[in-house]
Amino acid sequence: MKKSTFLLSALAAAALAAPMMASAESQLVTGAGSANARLNFQVVIPRILFLAVGTGNAALATNPAIDTAVFDYTTNPTDVGAGAASPAGSITGNAVPVRVLGNNGQVEITAGGSGSGLTNGTDTIPWSEITATSSDGTFPVPAVGATANPTLNAGRLTNRTATWTYSFANSAIVAPGTYTGQVTYTASMP
Numbered sequence: 194m195k196k197s198t199f200l201l202s203a204l205a206a207a208a209l210a211a212p213m214m215a216s217a218e219s220q221l222v223t224g225a226g227s228a229n230a231r232l233n234f235q236v237v238i239p240r241i242l243f244l245a246v247g248t249g250n251a252a253l254a255t256n257p258a259i260d261t262a263v264f265d266y267t268t269n270p271t272d273v274g275a276g277a278a279s280p281a282g283s284i285t286g287n288a289v290p291v292r293v294l295g296n297n298g299q300v301e302i303t304a305g306g307s308g309s310g311l312t313n314g315t316d317t318i319p320w321s322e323i324t325a326t327s328s329d330g331t332f333p334v335p336a337v338g339a340t341a342n343p344t345l346n347a348g349r350l351t352n353r354t355a356t357w358t359y360s361f362a363n364s365a366i367v368a369p370g371t372y373t374g375q376v377t378y379t380a381s382m383p
Contacts, residue, residue, distance in 0.1 A: 243294040244302070244380035250292040250354070259375075262287045264361040274366030287359045293332065293343050295351045298383045305377045306337035313370025320374070322362045329355035337376055351382075 220228040241253075249256025264287070266273050293300055310319040320337035327334050331344035332353040343353045 238296070240297050241294060242297075242300070242380055242382055243292070244378060245290075245292045246357070246378050247289045247291075250290045253294065260289060262289065262359045264363075272363070274363060276362070276364050289357050289359065290354070291332070291357050292354045293351055293380055294353075295380065295382045296349060298349045299342055299345060300351045300380055300382045301340050301342055302335050303340045303379045303381070304335040304337050305379065307375045307377075311372035311374035313368065313372045316368040316370065316372075318367055318372050320376075322364065323359060323376075324362065325357045325359045327355045327357055329353065335378070 217232070218230045220230060222228045243253050245256065247260030248258040293302065306320045308317070310317045310322070312318075323337070325334040325336075332355040333341040333343070334357045335341035343351050346352050
């Protein structure tokens with residue numbers, strides 16, 4: 194008897210809960226007419242901000258690779274300090290693919306350089322000797338210590354790609370060595 198009472202109680206609870214379960218809208222029409230049923234949709238888009246300078250600019254994913262632009266005068270040492278960019282064939286990695294994507298308003302890109310310039314451990318080449326141009330005027334390159342704002346595509350969306358081409362001014366003779374430094378580009382948006 195106890196088992197049957199428990200079973201009846203469980204069935205009664207399930208029957209009472211059934212109308213509260215989620216179910217699709219339905220309409221039964223008898224005779225002529227049409228039946229309607231509605232369905233709601235919801236799409237959730239997160240706030241996205243993506244910046245890639247160099248390798249990994251195609252996929253929207255984190256890529257830890259850091260590219261290097263190299264200006265090497267070892268094959269043409271007489272050009273050192275000549276006020277001309279590195280001779281043809283001695284530049285590697287100076288054309289860098291870049292991409293920025295943001296979906297919440299104006300993106301600002303800031304460029305911060307390590308120290309006061311490139312250093313060989315003793316001597317320094319100032320950051321002002323490194324310049325860059327962009328293949329797309331709507332996606333400018335910020336100079337070290339400055340900011341740039343890519344043009345919005347539409348509404349609050351920015352989705353820009355370009356190639357930034359770097360140059361070394363080579364305006365002064367400097368002490369020998371391999372000068373290194375790093376620029377960190379930081380994108381921000383509201």
